[in-house]
Every structure is written in C-alpha cells, then in structure tokens.
Amino acid sequence: MLGEIMTFSLPTSSKLSCFCAILCGLVLSAGHAQTDFPIADAHIHYSHDSVEYTPPERVIELMRSANLKFALVSSSDDNGTQLLSELAPDLIVPGLRPYRRRGELSTWFTDDGALAYVEDLLATNAYASIGEFHLYGESADLPIPRRIVELADQYNLILHAHSDADAVERLLAQNSKVKVLWAHSGFDSPAEIADMLSKHDRLWADLAFRSEVGSGGQLSEDWIELFTQYPDRMMLGTDTYTPERMYFIPEHAEGARVWLSSLPADIAEGVAWKNAYNLIMPHWEANRPANLGSPNATANCGVSDDDNTHIVGDEPTVVVQALKAIEVSEPFSVLITVCDTDVNDMKIKLNASMPAHGHGMNYEPEHSVMEHTDSQLKVQVDGLVLHMPGNWEWLVELRTPDMKTELTYDFDLQ
Ligand SMILES: [Zn+2]
Incomplete structure (x- = not known):
C-alpha cells in the first residue's frame, strides 16, 4: 500500500540525469519484441454457477494477475456481470446476455420471456453489447432476433453473436448501423474469416476458444496472413463458459503473449487489445453513467490527494491516480489527467x-490516450510494476512542440 505523500518538487539536475538514464534505457529496449502486452479479453462469462464456485473478488484478482486492460463480460444471468462491474469499474465492460440461466442458448430466440428480460435490464443498467447469444442461419430473421437488432441500434450496443456466417449476414442486413462482434470467428478458417471481413466493414471477430491459433507458441501462415490483411478487426477472448475456466484467464493471456510476440509489434498490439478497445470503448464510454466509479469520471481535476491519487503538479494540474492500491511486484495501471490548461x-x-537506488522499473509501461480535448488530456499507463518496497518517485514528462516540463513526486511503498 502507498504511504502518505511526502514531497512535490521540480526536478534537480541529478533527478534529470536519472530520468535521462531511464529514457535512454527505454530507447535501447525499443527494438525488442514486446512480450508483456496488456490484453483485452472480449469473451468472458461469469454465470450463476461460476458465481457460486468463485467469488467475484477472486475473479478480479485473476484478471489483474493476467494484466487485462479490460474484459467484455456477459453472464447467464446478468448478476455475475453486475457483481464484477461494481468491484472493478475500470476493468469490466458489461455486455447483456439474453439468458437467465445456463441452457437457454437454443430456445431464447423464440422465448418472449427472454426478450422481456433483455428489455427490463436495458432499462435498468448500462451495457456496451448484447450477447454473446447463439443464433444460426434463418433463425436470425425471426421476430425476437429482429427486435434484438433494433434494441442494439436504440441503445448503441454491439451485437456479440455466436453464429454461422449466414446468421451474421442476416443480422447485418437488418440495420445499416449496427456492428457485429463475431464470437469465435464462427469457428471458421482464416480464409473464410477474411472473406467475411472483406464483405462487411461492420464486422469484427474474436478468437475465443480457438486454441489452435498459436498452439505451441507458433502461428501458422494462414493466421499470420489474416492478421496482416485485417490488422484492426481481430481480438482475443478466453470464453469462460464453465466455472473452472475462470482460472484459465491468466494462462490464456500468457499463451496469447507468446504467439503475439511473433507478429510485427503494431499488429500484435492491435490483436492483443487495441482492436477490442477501439471497437468496444466508444460504445461503453457513451453508454455508461457518468460518475459511477469509473476511473475517467473520478480522476478529474477536482480530486483530493489520497493513497491512490497523487496531485503531481499544480500548474498545470496533473493528477496521477492508481486504479487499484499499489503493491510490491503487482502489475497496476494509473490514469494521468492534465486539466485546465492548453493541452493541444x-x-x-x-x-x-x-x-x-538509482534505478527504475524493470518493465516499460504502455501509454494510451483515453481522452484529448482542448483543455484536458487523460492517458492510461498500463504494465507498471514496482518491484521492491521503499521510496519511489513518479517522473511525469509533459511535452509540447514548444516546451518540456518534468514533474516528480515522492511516495513510499511498503
Ligand atoms: Zn461464449
């Protein structure tokens, strides 16, 4: 845990040289393949039997230990998703499954009760997607699936469809705006997936339960070709469809990092998390209630300094907020906000x-811009690890074409 804030000071020359040493180290390591990618997991379920089997706190621990950037979670019933969402709003993106219990996957599309359940929950909670649901062939044109597509449009939701190519095309044809995330990429071959992606620009595909992808750490030529041809449309997923599989989340992420590292860095990063982020987050950002414990809502510049929130600079105001309590050797993320200034x-x-000790972290953190307006800039930094207890210092560099400012902030880690 973090101790009280100790000092805020402008950098001295020794701090500057320390800073430079770290930056130089980063530059030297930049050419190496990255193997510690954050992962976005677009296919998690935490259904009623999993809730009984594994408490939500443990599930969040498993996700944190996997260094997940976020997880798209949908559950039968929705309670599991809500439990996780309340515990970790920075990590969980809720999807709405039309199933009240396990075992409704072949009946929901003719079941008025399932539709009423979906409509009730949409009126109550915020989501980024409807699904994952199972739907094949011409069933996609039945009245209940048609209504689901209308609801997706009305509530700004992505359809997460476990479907054959035929049903995906029927869903897309019903509406000109709705996007489909194709669960398991339809269990189709890379060539068939490429064919669908070429025909439909509102289609993305997840690789959940496709253990043949990168098996043994090696990617076959046909998958490499697909990722190269469609670098921004494919994403990862574990598919925790049984209770035991919750424990597979870290192993799945670790396995994916191995085969991802054989791809060019920008493609690997896309498949690892950016594609999921770019597809899902705009929906979630637009749909989620403001000020509901989301990291973006709380790290505004009206925050007060506490164990997890450090006001690193006051002109301009710069806040570094840890998204969970910092512990020795535990990966964590922070959100940096610069506000009330020209951040163009x-x-x-x-x-x-x-x-x-004259040294920094052993890993290079990952920076992602979350929001950039005229007067406010938010950047999330993932993959931070403080590997020993003692006195640490944040080094925040702000750079524009005309100026460079370096801010430091001391804190104790016990
Ligand atoms: Zn699934």
Missing part, C-alpha cells in the same frame, strides 16, 4: 524510479 499537441510520459 501535448504528450505525456510516466516513469517511476527509486532515487536512492
């Missing part, structure tokens, strides 16, 4: 070092 063309870089 501003870039942020965060690092941490131990001034007394």
Whole structure:
C-alpha cells in the first residue's frame, strides 16, 4: 500500500540525469519484441454457477494477475456481470446476455420471456453489447432476433453473436448501423474469416476458444496472413463458459503473449487489445453513467490527494491516480489527467524510479490516450510494476512542440 505523500518538487539536475538514464534505457529496449502486452479479453462469462464456485473478488484478482486492460463480460444471468462491474469499474465492460440461466442458448430466440428480460435490464443498467447469444442461419430473421437488432441500434450496443456466417449476414442486413462482434470467428478458417471481413466493414471477430491459433507458441501462415490483411478487426477472448475456466484467464493471456510476440509489434498490439478497445470503448464510454466509479469520471481535476491519487503538479494540474492500491511486484495501471490548461499537441510520459537506488522499473509501461480535448488530456499507463518496497518517485514528462516540463513526486511503498 502507498504511504502518505511526502514531497512535490521540480526536478534537480541529478533527478534529470536519472530520468535521462531511464529514457535512454527505454530507447535501447525499443527494438525488442514486446512480450508483456496488456490484453483485452472480449469473451468472458461469469454465470450463476461460476458465481457460486468463485467469488467475484477472486475473479478480479485473476484478471489483474493476467494484466487485462479490460474484459467484455456477459453472464447467464446478468448478476455475475453486475457483481464484477461494481468491484472493478475500470476493468469490466458489461455486455447483456439474453439468458437467465445456463441452457437457454437454443430456445431464447423464440422465448418472449427472454426478450422481456433483455428489455427490463436495458432499462435498468448500462451495457456496451448484447450477447454473446447463439443464433444460426434463418433463425436470425425471426421476430425476437429482429427486435434484438433494433434494441442494439436504440441503445448503441454491439451485437456479440455466436453464429454461422449466414446468421451474421442476416443480422447485418437488418440495420445499416449496427456492428457485429463475431464470437469465435464462427469457428471458421482464416480464409473464410477474411472473406467475411472483406464483405462487411461492420464486422469484427474474436478468437475465443480457438486454441489452435498459436498452439505451441507458433502461428501458422494462414493466421499470420489474416492478421496482416485485417490488422484492426481481430481480438482475443478466453470464453469462460464453465466455472473452472475462470482460472484459465491468466494462462490464456500468457499463451496469447507468446504467439503475439511473433507478429510485427503494431499488429500484435492491435490483436492483443487495441482492436477490442477501439471497437468496444466508444460504445461503453457513451453508454455508461457518468460518475459511477469509473476511473475517467473520478480522476478529474477536482480530486483530493489520497493513497491512490497523487496531485503531481499544480500548474498545470496533473493528477496521477492508481486504479487499484499499489503493491510490491503487482502489475497496476494509473490514469494521468492534465486539466485546465492548453493541452493541444501535448504528450505525456510516466516513469517511476527509486532515487536512492538509482534505478527504475524493470518493465516499460504502455501509454494510451483515453481522452484529448482542448483543455484536458487523460492517458492510461498500463504494465507498471514496482518491484521492491521503499521510496519511489513518479517522473511525469509533459511535452509540447514548444516546451518540456518534468514533474516528480515522492511516495513510499511498503
Ligand atoms: Zn461464449
């Protein structure tokens, strides 16, 4: 846990050289293949039997230990999704499954009760998607699936469909705006997936339960070709459809990192998390209630300094907020907000070092811009690990074409 804030100071020359040493280290390591990608898991279920089997706190721990950037979660019934969402709003993106219990996957599309259940929950909670649902062939044109497509449009939701290509095409044809995330990529071959992606620009595909992809750490030529041809349309998923599979989340992420590292870095990063982020987050950002414990809502510049929130600079105001309590050797993420200033063309870089030891972190953190308006910039930094207890220092570099500011902030980690 973090101790009280100790000092805020402008960098001295020794701090600057320390900072430079870290940056130089980063530059030297930039050419190496990255193997510690954050992962977005677009296919998690936490259904009623899983809730009985594994408490939600443990599930969140498993996801954190997997260094997940976020998870798209849908559950039968919805209770499991809500439990996780309340515990970790920074990590969980809720999807709405039309199933009240396990075992409704072949009946829901003719069941008025399932539709009423969906309509009730849409009126109550916020979601990013409807699904994952199972639907094949001409069943996609039945009245209940048609209504689901209308609801997806009305509530700005992605359809997460476990379907054959025929049903996917029927869903897309019903509405000119709705997007489909094709669960398991339809269990189709890379060539068949490529064919569907070429025909439909509102289609994305997840690789859940496709253990043949990268098996043994090796990617076959046909998958490499698909990822190269469609670098921004494919994403990962574990598919925790049974209670035991919740425990497979870290192993799945680790396995994916192995085969991802054989792809060019930008393609790997896309499949690892950016494609899921770019598809899902705009929906979630638009749909989720403001100020409901989301990291973006709480790390505004009206925050007060506490164990997890550090006001690193006051002109401009710069806040570094840890998204969970920082613990030795546990990966964590922070959100940096710069507000009430002209942030046009501003870039942020965060690092941490131990001034007394003259060294920094052993890993390079990942920076992602979450929001960039004229007067506010939010950047999420993932993959931070402070590997020993003691006195640490945030190093925040703000850079525009005309200026460079470096801010430091001391804190104790016990
Ligand atoms: Zn599934």
